[in-house]
Amino acid sequence: xxxxxxxxxxxxxxxDTAHGIAHFDRLSKSxxxxxxxxxxxxxxxxAYEYALNEFRQNHEYYAKRWNES
Numbered sequence: 484x485x486x487x488x489x490x491x492x493x494x495x496x497x498x499d500t501a502h503g504i505a506h507f508d509r510l511s512k513s514x515x516x517x518x519x520x521x522x523x524x525x526x527x528x529x530a531y532e533y534a535l536n537e538f539r540q541n542h543e544y545y546a547k548r549w550n551e552s
Contacts, residue, residue, distance in 0.1 A: 498533075
């Protein structure tokens with residue numbers, strides 16, 4: 484999930500499969516990792532669906548938390 488601030492794109496949060504396990508990272512304005520949540524037990528397809536739903540339902544929350552970081 485990206486946010487546009489003053490014409491520049493910043494990563495707010497992301498789901499990825501680095502390390503061979505699906506997980507969620509939430510980042511600060513400086514790009515520092517604030518939170519990592521491992522999605523143990525979810526295969527990559529289920530983790531992808533989970534990520535889409537999470538961002539659809541909570542994008543405003545993540546944007547607000549990023550602005551406060």
